Every structure is written in C-alpha cells, then in structure tokens.
Amino acid sequence: MADESAVVDAPDAEEARPEQTVKVEDAGPALKRLTIELPESRIKGKIEDTYTNLSNDAVLPGFRKGRAPRRLLEKRFAESIQGDVKNQLLSESYHQALEDEGLDVIGEPDVKDIDELEVPESGSLTYTVEVEVTPDFELPKFDGIKVEKKTFDVTDADVDAEIEQYRERYGxxxxxxxxxxxxxxxxxxxxxxxxxxxxxxxxxxxxxxxxxxxxxxxxxxxxxxxxxxxxxxxxxxxxxxxxxxxxxxxxxxxxxxxxxxxxxxxxxxxxxxxxxxxxxxPAAVEDLLPQFGMQTEDELKERVKTMLEQRNEQTQQADMHKQATEQIVEAVELDLPEGLKGRQIERTLQRQQMELLYSGKQPEEIEEELAEARTQGEAEAVRQLKTFFVLDKAAKELEVEVTENEINGRIAMMAMQQQRRPEKLRNEMRQRGELEQLYLSIREQKTLDKIIEQASVTEVEAKDGE
Known part of the structure; x- marks a missing residue:
C-alpha cells in the first residue's frame, strides 16, 4: 500500500531521541512483532512542526508568502497534513525502534491495518508492525572441518573432447x-x-x-x-x-x-x-585456429589444455567450498522466516546462472542446469537461505571485504568466456539487478577460502567422472 512506503525510508536528520514505548515479541521463525506507542506530546509536536514548515512556504491568494493564517491552512490542508504527519511518525518511530532494540532487519515491514491508522486529535497513537530479522545462531569451530582436495589431470582425450565441443560451438x-x-x-x-x-x-x-x-x-x-x-x-x-x-x-x-x-x-x-x-x-579444426589466435593445431591443443587446467582449478575450489559449506550448514540450527522462502527461489536461480557463466559453461548447458534446478523447489530454497545466513555471519566474523576491482575482474572473466565486452556485460548486469548477487557470490567464495585455511585438508586423486 502507498502509505507503507513511508516506513521504509529512514529519517534524514539525527535528532534527540523522541519519546516512545516499544514492546517486542516473537511472531514466528525469525519474525518480530513490534508494538509502538507514541505519546500525545510527540504527535502534537510533529503537527506543529509540519504546520510551521507549511506556513513558511505556503502561498495563498491574498496573502504574502509565510503570512497565511493558521486557521486557513488547517481548513485547506488538514487532510494532507494528517497524512504527512502519520507517515513521518511511522517512519521515524519504526527506525528508532529498530536502532533502540538492535534488530537486524532483512525484510520489508508489515504495518498492521495501516489504512485504518489515523492521527488522533488527543491521546497516544499505537500501531503494530511485523518484520523479518536475521536468525540468531552460533557458528561451529572452523578447525573441525575436514575437506578433501581432489587433484585432476588433463589428458589428451580431455583436450580432444573439448576441441570437439568448440567445433560444435563454432559450427x-x-x-x-x-x-x-x-x-x-x-x-x-x-x-x-x-x-x-x-x-x-x-x-x-x-x-x-x-x-x-x-x-x-x-x-x-x-x-x-x-x-x-x-x-x-x-x-x-x-x-x-x-x-x-x-x-x-x-x-x-x-x-x-x-x-x-x-x-x-x-x-x-x-x-x-x-x-x-x-x-x-561442426566447424573444421583449421577454422578454429583464428578464433584462438593460433597458427597450428598443436598450438590450439596447448591453449585448450591450459584452459582446462584453469577450469579444473575452479572445479577443485568449488568442490572444496561445497564440502565446507555442507559441514558448516549441517552443524548449525536456525529457524528461517517463512516469507523469505518463496522470494529465495528466484534469487537462487539468478545466482546459479551467474556462477555457471563464471565456470565457463555454454548457454545450452546453463539452460539445462537451470531447468533441472527449477525442479528442486522449496527444499533447495531453504538450503540456500540457510547457507546465506551462515556464510554472511562467517564473513562478518572473518572481516571479509569485496573490492570494486574484484567485481570488475570477475565481470572481465565472465565477458572473456562469453566473448563479450566487459563494460557492456556490466551494464546489462546492472540493469537486471545482478551486481548485488555477484558481490555476494565473491564474498561467499572469499569467506570459504578463509574457512578452508583453518580446516583440515587432505589431498586425494579425483575419481573418473568427477
């Protein structure tokens, strides 16, 4: 509803703490119910401030600016003043309550019966708002995590298979x-x-x-x-x-x-x-050479082998991250806000698409994996949510930061794999709202790297098919 947007924007100025009474209750998993009461003195003060500002700015026929009488302003602007005062009081008191109670909010506020709320002529104003908050939980000790580091060898058969894929891609x-x-x-x-x-x-x-x-x-x-x-x-x-x-x-x-x-x-x-x-x-092998700036098939094979080795390093890192994540998430008990589960599904798909692009997967492979992911539904969304909260808390404890250069570097890598210009890809990601997901992806990967530094790592040879 239109009025509810007023609760989202924080007050502009830092002022002395106005008087109010706040009662906080649990309303569900990671959901808080705030009952906020504003005294009559605060309401009247806000009304007076609003009329004073209006009086200074209002220009009415027959009166110079700032000279219109109060009774005329009340007659003409009473309804809009009531709405402005209501929105300001809700916004200021809500954000003050969050700060005073130390609540880490992760969702939009749900003000109960907001359309029926009116600024009283006398007495206090009481309203109720429910909001999703970050779940409270403890992280396990990272030195108890055990991770296998799988080593991969790139064979001639791997190189030939990759070249065959390039032949199809450029066919x-x-x-x-x-x-x-x-x-x-x-x-x-x-x-x-x-x-x-x-x-x-x-x-x-x-x-x-x-x-x-x-x-x-x-x-x-x-x-x-x-x-x-x-x-x-x-x-x-x-x-x-x-x-x-x-x-x-x-x-x-x-x-x-x-x-x-x-x-x-x-x-x-x-x-x-x-x-x-x-x-x-499929394209002939000799037609692939100009695409890679190579002169001979042997040079192409050497380039492809290097690319596969780099991809294997990414696969190795992703596998270690997955092992660490599963162990940490398994060790943590937390309740999730119900409202977040549905919203998480779309974010999960967006995030997975971006990580597949970074891994060098082709569009057809990405679409197949996303279609498969859509079948996993709410259970996967819940797992992803739990993972987000766990790694977010770990990132804060480990003081992990992401720089603009790291974001640009990741975009450049994705652009190179898609044979596109980095600046164009960045603009498209910004328009689609994907830069935040990219930031979170890099932050989580850096967090897991730090966790693995503390974990027990055993090097093993990868099995066939891994």
Whole structure:
C-alpha cells in the first residue's frame, strides 16, 4: 500500500531521541512483532512542526508568502497534513525502534491495518508492525572441518573432447527441409503452457514462448530436455520421429522452483508447435585456429589444455567450498522466516546462472542446469537461505571485504568466456539487478577460502567422472 512506503525510508536528520514505548515479541521463525506507542506530546509536536514548515512556504491568494493564517491552512490542508504527519511518525518511530532494540532487519515491514491508522486529535497513537530479522545462531569451530582436495589431470582425450565441443560451438546450423527429428537436432517450436492436465485449446494460457529451441537428447542424457525453462524427463522420446508442422502435447506437473506461480507445482500441459528442425555441421579444426589466435593445431591443443587446467582449478575450489559449506550448514540450527522462502527461489536461480557463466559453461548447458534446478523447489530454497545466513555471519566474523576491482575482474572473466565486452556485460548486469548477487557470490567464495585455511585438508586423486 502507498502509505507503507513511508516506513521504509529512514529519517534524514539525527535528532534527540523522541519519546516512545516499544514492546517486542516473537511472531514466528525469525519474525518480530513490534508494538509502538507514541505519546500525545510527540504527535502534537510533529503537527506543529509540519504546520510551521507549511506556513513558511505556503502561498495563498491574498496573502504574502509565510503570512497565511493558521486557521486557513488547517481548513485547506488538514487532510494532507494528517497524512504527512502519520507517515513521518511511522517512519521515524519504526527506525528508532529498530536502532533502540538492535534488530537486524532483512525484510520489508508489515504495518498492521495501516489504512485504518489515523492521527488522533488527543491521546497516544499505537500501531503494530511485523518484520523479518536475521536468525540468531552460533557458528561451529572452523578447525573441525575436514575437506578433501581432489587433484585432476588433463589428458589428451580431455583436450580432444573439448576441441570437439568448440567445433560444435563454432559450427553452422542449418534448417533441414522435410526432416524427421533425430537425436542431436535442434527443434524450434512455438510453445504454450496451458493450465491443467491434458488441457485443450480452450484452457488458460499461463505462459507463451515463441520460437523456443530444444536440443534433442538421446539415451546418454536419459532423453531429458527442456523448453521454456521447464525440464521434461522424456523430451527426446516425445520429439523423436516428429516433423515440422506436428504438435506435441505433454501433460505434467510444473517444477516446484519455477518463477511463474501459474506453473509452479501446478498441473500443466506443454503444447509445442514444431516450426523448424535445425542440424549442426561442426566447424573444421583449421577454422578454429583464428578464433584462438593460433597458427597450428598443436598450438590450439596447448591453449585448450591450459584452459582446462584453469577450469579444473575452479572445479577443485568449488568442490572444496561445497564440502565446507555442507559441514558448516549441517552443524548449525536456525529457524528461517517463512516469507523469505518463496522470494529465495528466484534469487537462487539468478545466482546459479551467474556462477555457471563464471565456470565457463555454454548457454545450452546453463539452460539445462537451470531447468533441472527449477525442479528442486522449496527444499533447495531453504538450503540456500540457510547457507546465506551462515556464510554472511562467517564473513562478518572473518572481516571479509569485496573490492570494486574484484567485481570488475570477475565481470572481465565472465565477458572473456562469453566473448563479450566487459563494460557492456556490466551494464546489462546492472540493469537486471545482478551486481548485488555477484558481490555476494565473491564474498561467499572469499569467506570459504578463509574457512578452508583453518580446516583440515587432505589431498586425494579425483575419481573418473568427477
């Protein structure tokens, strides 16, 4: 509601503490209920201050600026003055209560019955506000954490497989006329997500995605595939043998972690109208050389080996971070605010996308992993929330800071992997509100690095497939 925004902005000036009475109660997991009472003297003082400011600035017909009589100001501006006084009193008293009670707020305040609240002509004003706060818990000792450091060797086969991926990435995609869909094809379709199981044409359309691409996987990927951000377990089987002009309908339950409430956990029907079938012709190895600034295939292989070694270092670090995080989170007991769980799902997906980009994953791989993540739902959101609070507290205890240079360096690395200009990527991330997530990601990684410095680390050889 419009008035509620007044509670969010902190007072501009630091003044002597006005009188008020505050009662704090537990209202749920990491949720506090504040009952705030403002005495009549504070209310009248605020009303007088507001009328004084208005009197100094108001210009009314027949009166010079600052000369309009009080009764005329009250008659003309009484309603707006009441609203201004109410908003100011709520904002100032709420933020004063947070400071006085030492509450670390993580959500927006919920002022109860805010529309019915009125500034009384006499007597006190009492209101109730509920707000989510940081859970209170103790961290375990970091020197009790045990982590395995897995070592990786880059083989010639690894290099050849990576070059094969580059051949596909820089290959030519072409539409195949009158083709029958087969494994490895890219199917373009106009997708509608309908509400309900086995929904017909008259069903509600909860989402549309024209010209969506789906890579048709076979047995090696368990026939899984995604479209419009939704993972379908047997997508490869559903599409195999189809042709342009065919329509595929898939009845299923929407993933629990989907951002669209009409899809999340709901019975839906995916309708895919196939418009094109594309096949990839991999690029020749010699055509890759200019892309990497290389003269010979041996030079390319050496460059790719170096890149894989760097990627393995990132994988090694990420694995150690994961081990440490799991042990710390497992050792901590804390209650989470209910309201945060739903909001966390979208943040989790955004964060995971950014970390996948940093790891060098390709767009198709990223979309597959995000589609898989959407199936994990609330349980994963709860785990991510718990991890955030634990690592946030650890970062504060370990005095971890993130510099602007570190943020720019991470953006430059992501831009290089995507073959884009860093400044353009940064602007896009700013517009999408992703810079804060990037800051938190770097902060958590630095925090885990410091934790691992105190942990017991054992070096082991990575197993095949890891």
């Amino acid at each position: 030519q995609m072409s539409a195949v006329e009158d083709a029958t869909v087969a494994e490895g094809d890219y199917v373009q379709s106009d997708v509608k997500v309908l509400a309900g199981e086995n929904a017909g044409d008259d069903a509600e359309v909860v989402h549309e995605h024209p010209a969506a691409y789906t890579l048709v996987h076979g047995e090696d990927k368990e026939f899984k595939g995604h479209v419009a951000g939704i993972l379908v377990d047997d997508m490869g089987k559903q599409l195999a043998g189809k042709k342009v002009g065919d329509t595929v309908s898939i009845s299923m339950t929407g993933p629990e972690g989907h951002e669209n409430e009409g899809i999340k956990g709901q019975p839906i029907t995916l309708v895919m109208a196939l418009t094109h079938v594309h096949r990839l012709e």
